Amino acid sequence: MIPDPRAAFCPTQEGRLSLATVIDVTSRRAVGGATADHLRTDLVADALRAACRQRRPTRSVVFHSDRGCQYTSQQCASPAAESGVRLSVGRTGQCWDSALAESFFSAIKRELLGTSAWPSRATARTAIFDFIEGWYNLHQLHSGLGYLSPAEYETALAA
DSSP: OOEEEEEEEEEETTEEEEEEEEEETTTOOEEEEEEESSOOHHHHHHHHHHHHHHHOOSSOEEEEEOSOHHHHSHHHHHHHHHTTEEEEEOOTTOGGGGHHHHHHHHHHIIIIITTSOBSOHHHHHHHHHHHIIIIIHHHOOBGGGTSBOHHHHHHHHHO
């Protein structure tokens, strides 16, 4: 598993809600996420912790990100080290290094965040969770996975 974290923003009537996710490169599954009213380092660290709680890696994994200060900070390095996760950053100016994350955020913006006016952060947070766990991971087809969803691909991989 080589997770790829990024963040997106969702406007609400209470102010902006930030979303950070960790995407499994092999299956394209969103395996960890966190939301907050900010984009500070602890948001990214919370997403990484969530991914580690869900996946419980038994061997070394790589946490690949861009060069943003949230991803290169000691505050992010500490939970990574505690879980045996190695940090990696993309090359400067190379947008394809984050293609999987950009694809995920394009889908969630197009299919969810841009479809409604969100009255509150709590409402948006619930909708984001439902989208990821109820739609994206279970039903979103990916050409790179032979037009399978992340869940279907992981099931086929395990068989």
